[in-house]
Amino acid sequence: METAGESHGEALIALLSGVPAGVPVDLEFVNRELWRRQQGFGRGGRMKIETDKAHVLSGVRHGKTIGSPIAIEIVNRDWKNWEEKLPVETGDPSRHQPVESPRPGHADLPGALKYNFPDARYVLERASARESTSRVAAGAFAKLLLRHLGIEVASHVIRVGRVEMNRPAAWEEIVAVTRKDEVLLSCVDAETEARMREEVAECARTGDTVGGVFEVVVHGLPAGVGTYANWDERLDGLLAWAVMSLQAVKAVEIGRGVTAAESFGSAVHDAIHYADQPSERPTRFVRDRNNAGGIEGGISNGENVVVRGYLKPISTLRKPLASVRFDTREATAASYERSDICVVPAAGVAAEAMVAFVIAQQVLAKFGGDSALELKRNYESYLEQIRQY
Numbered sequence: 087m088e089t090a091g092e093s094h095g096e097a098l099i100a101l102l103s104g105v106p107a108g109v110p111v112d113l114e115f116v117n118r119e120l121w122r123r124q125q126g127f128g129r130g131g132r133m134k135i136e137t138d139k140a141h142v143l144s145g146v147r148h149g150k151t152i153g154s155p156i157a158i159e160i161v162n163r164d165w166k167n168w169e170e171k172l173p174v175e176t177g178d179p180s181r182h183q184p185v186e187s188p189r190p191g192h193a194d195l196p197g198a199l200k201y202n203f204p205d206a207r208y209v210l211e212r213a214s215a216r217e218s219t220s221r222v223a224a225g226a227f228a229k230l231l232l233r234h235l236g237i238e239v240a241s242h243v244i245r246v247g248r249v250e251m252n253r254p255a256a257w258e259e260i261v262a263v264t265r266k267d268e269v270l271l272s273c274v275d276a277e278t279e280a281r282m283r284e285e286v287a288e289c290a291r292t293g294d295t296v297g298g299v300f301e302v303v304v305h306g307l308p309a310g311v312g313t314y315a316n317w318d319e320r321l322d323g324l325l326a327w328a329v330m331s332l333q334a335v336k337a338v339e340i341g342r343g344v345t346a347a348e349s350f351g352s353a354v355h356d357a358i359h360y361a362d363q364p365s366e367r368p369t370r371f372v373r374d375r376n377n378a379g380g381i382e383g384g385i386s387n388g389e390n391v392v393v394r395g396y397l398k399p400i401s402t403l404r405k406p407l408a409s410v411r412f413d414t415r416e417a418t419a420a421s422y423e424r425s426d427i428c429v430v431p432a433a434g435v436a437a438e439a440m441v442a443f444v445i446a447q448q449v450l451a452k453f454g455g456d457s458a459l460e461l462k463r464n465y466e467s468y469l470e471q472i473r474q475y
């Protein structure tokens with residue numbers, strides 16, 4: 087997957103290769119994923135300007151993938167207000183809009199130093215999480231491929247600032263949250279969500295921001311995806327990289343990885359049982375809890391894969407921290423541009439895309455196939471193999 091585009095440029099681009107031919111494409115679903123990324127209580131003004139829409143340029147014909155690279159364009163509707171500020175050609179320098187003092191917590195200062203820019207405008211344009219829009223568009227195609235095999239990916243929010251949800255969420259509850267037509271903080275528990283809203287509202291009042299924790303769950307993935315054979319093929323490592331690569335994510339947890347570090351082994355590892363009756367799962371080897379988050383030794387074990395992402399608070403503050411002007415070196419307040427206060431639900435949607443992408447890649451690596459038919463045949467034959475084991 088490759089992405090291109092600037093936050094206030096003409097459009098964002100996603101380019102996805104390797105999707106087999108014949109996967110049914112539901113553009114409404116792709117656009118709904120883009121919409122979900124734009125939602126949440128505590129978002130800034132931009133969401134009102136743009137409703138993102140995927141414009142598929144290639145790789146899909148008559149409602150199905152054709153095995154060719156899939157190119158997707160998402161137009162920035164705000165471009166008309168930025169054409170003169172951020173032209174492709176030199177343009178009129180008096181119309182340009184430099185970011186004159188770097189914002190702590192952003193790429194502004196290291197980016198300007200690294201690329202030798204006189205200010206942080208170009209840094210902000212690409213480091214911005216607007217880029218995650220492209221990932222969500224491409225990730226929607228990964229989800230469509232996985233759905234074809236009966237594998238689903240969803241997310242919910244378990245912490246906003248100081249407010250934490252302190253009960254487990256059932257898969258059905260998480261799915262219900264992702265289907266809502268009004269997105270607030272994507273917490274499955276209404277009482278906790280109300281307290282999360284109050285946390286965000288307090289930040290809106292004081293000019294501050296919050297972070298939090300989202301949890302992505304993969305449901306229906308059979309045991310055997312990923313491997314311990316080589317360090318760079320371990321599923322937990324691949325997922326951690328993909329989720330950590332999202333803007334503002336500063337820690338990734340697989341299953342109960344964080345609390346496991348402070349617990350005894352007997353309280354952490356998930357005992358193995360053999361079920362009396364077959365179920366919809368391919369094997370009868372089951373667990374009565376899932377602290378491992380569905381991965382042992384870098385391989386999926388047939389339980390739900392559970393990945394948590396920890397977000398730092400949003401860096402742009404309405405009540406800015408101290409900074410220094412790039413031109414005069416004088417002390418000043420950090421630049422402020424319209425900004426979100428809380429993005430945990432949206433980050434969860436972007437993380438779903440990244441998780442779906444990694445799982446789809448690993449599924450394709452294991453089962454292969456140039457067409458959806460061939461992939462499914464290979465996949466079902468493997469399910470039968472582990473059913474017979």
Ligand SMILES: Cc1cc2nc3c(=O)[nH]c(=O)nc-3n(C[C@H](O)[C@H](O)[C@H](O)COP(=O)(O)O)c2cc1C
Pocket residue numbers: 130191192193213214215216218332333334335398400401402403424425426427429432433436
């Ligand atoms: C969905 C999403 C939306 C974001 N929106 C903003 C925003 O409006 N303002 C802001 O300062 N940071 C926002 N961020 C976070 C920054 O993009 C990120 O913190 C910054 O680029 C620095 O990168 P790093 O935190 O990964 O080091 C957002 C992050 C995500 C995932």
